[in-house]
Amino acid sequence: xxxxxxxxxxxxxxxxxxxxxxxxxxxxxxxxxxxxxxxxxxxxxxxxxxxxxxxxxxxxxxxxxxxxxxxxxxxxxxxxxxxxxxxxxxxxxxxxxxxxxxxxxxxxxxxxxxxxxxxxxxxxxxxxxxxxxxxxxxxxxxxxxxxxxxxxxxxxxxxxxxxxxxxxxxxxxxxxxxxxxxxxxxxxxxxxxxxxxxxxxxxxxxxxxxxxxxxxxxxxxxxxxxxxxxxxxxxxxxxxxxxxxxxxxxxxxxxxxxxxxxxxxxxxxxxxxxxxxxxxxxxxxxxxxxxxxxxxxxxxxxxxxxxxxxxxxxxxxxxxxxxxxxxxxxxxxxxxxxxxxxxxxxxxxxxxxx
Numbered sequence: 001x002x003x004x005x006x007x008x009x010x011x012x013x014x015x016x017x018x019x020x021x022x023x024x025x026x027x028x029x030x031x032x033x034x035x036x037x038x039x040x041x042x043x044x045x046x047x048x049x050x051x052x053x054x055x056x057x058x059x060x061x062x063x064x065x066x067x068x069x070x071x072x073x074x075x076x077x078x079x080x081x082x083x084x085x086x087x088x089x090x091x092x093x094x095x096x097x098x099x100x101x102x103x104x105x106x107x108x109x110x111x112x113x114x115x116x117x118x119x120x121x122x123x124x125x126x127x128x129x130x131x132x133x134x135x136x137x138x139x140x141x142x143x144x145x146x147x148x149x150x151x152x153x154x155x156x157x158x159x160x161x162x163x164x165x166x167x168x169x170x171x172x173x174x175x176x177x178x179x180x181x182x183x184x185x186x187x188x189x190x191x192x193x194x195x196x197x198x199x200x201x202x203x204x205x206x207x208x209x210x211x212x213x214x215x216x217x218x219x220x221x222x223x224x225x226x227x228x229x230x231x232x233x234x235x236x237x238x239x240x241x242x243x244x245x246x247x248x249x250x251x252x253x254x255x256x257x258x259x260x261x262x263x264x265x266x267x268x269x270x271x272x273x274x275x276x277x278x279x280x281x282x283x284x285x286x287x288x289x290x291x292x293x294x295x296x297x298x299x300x301x302x303x304x305x306x307x308x309x310x311x312x313x314x315x316x317x318x319x320x321x322x323x324x325x326x327x328x329x330x331x332x333x334x335x336x337x338x339x340x341x342x343x344x345x346x347x348x349x350x351x352x353x354x
Contacts, residue, residue, distance in 0.1 A: 043066070
C-alpha cells in the first residue's frame with residue numbers, strides 16, 4: 001500500500017477493497033532530463049512506480065522506450081493489479097466499482113496516463129496473459145507488444161543433490177516435502193493461500209509421510225495446524241541458500257489466483273524441482289501440464305491436491321526433475337532470452353525513426 005503523505009491522501013480519498021499497492025506517480029524527478037541527454041540508443045524501463053518516475057516524466061522521454069511490465073499498473077489506474085476491467089474500456093465514472101467512494105484516484109491516474117503518453121512505447125511482458133491484457137487495454141491497444149520471458153542464469157540456478165540439500169537445511173530425508181511461500185500471503189487474496197489450505201485438507205491421509213516447508217517466514221508463536229508437520233526456513237536472501245532450498249523439496253506449490261511470471265516458479269524449475277499451479281494468468285508460461293509439473297483447473301482445490309499426489313507418486317522421480325530443469329534451460333536461459341530482447345530493441349529504434 002502507499003506510504004507517507006501520498007499514502008495518507010490515498011487512504012482518505014479512495015475507499016476500495018483492493019489491498020494491492022497503488023502508485024499515482026505524481027512527483028517529478030531529474031530522470032527525464034538525464035535519460036534524454038544520455039548517449040543511450042534505447043531506454044529500457046522495468047518497474048518504475050513508487051514515485052521513481054512520474055507519469056509526466058515517462059511521457060516526455062524522447063528516446064525509443066522499451067517497457068517490460070511486471071504487473072498491470074502501466075495500463076490501469078493507480079492500482080498494480082485489479083480484477084475489475086475498467087482498463088479495457090476506460091476509467092469512466094459509470095464503471096467505477098460500487099464499493100468505492102470519494103475521489104476516484106484510479107480514474108484520475110489513468111486520465112493523466114492518457115494525456116501524457118501520446119507516443120507509443122514498445123511493451124514487453126514476461127507472460128502471454130499480461131500481453132493480452134495490454135493489447136486489450138484502452139491505453140495500449142495500438143502499441144507494439146512482445147512476449148519475452150524473464151531471464152535466469154541457469155549456470156547459477158542449478159540443482160543441488162537433494163540429500164545434501166536436506167542435510168544442509170536440517171530437513172528430514174526419505175519423506176515427501178512440499179514447499180510454498182510465507183503464510184503472510186493470506187492477507188492478499190491474489191496469492192491463493194486459502195486455496196492451498198483447502199487443497200491440504202484433501203491430502204490428509206492421501207500422501208504418506210508428507211511434510212510442509214514454508215519459506216520467507218519464521219515459525220510463529222502459535223503454529224497453525226495444517227494437518228502435516230511444518231518446517232519454517234525464515235527469510236533466505238542469497239541465491240545459494242535458495243538453490244539449496246528448492247533442491248531439497250519435491251514440489252513447489254504456487255496457488256495464486258493472479259500472477260504474472262513469478263520468479264519462484266522459474267527458479268524452482270532451474271533447480272530441477274517441479275511446480276504445481278492453477279491454469280490461470282501467466283502460470284501456464286511456467287508449468288507444462290504433466291511435463292515439468294501440474295496445472296490444476298483454475299481455483300479447483302481438489303485438482304490442486306490431485307496435482308500434489310501426481311508429482312509425489314511420479315516414478316521415476318528423476319525423470320520429472322530432469323524435465324523441470326530442461327524446461328528452464330530451454331525457455332529462460334540467457335542464450336534464449338537475450339536474442340529476443342535484441343530484436344525488440346531493433347524494432348523500437350526502427351519505430352522511432354519511422
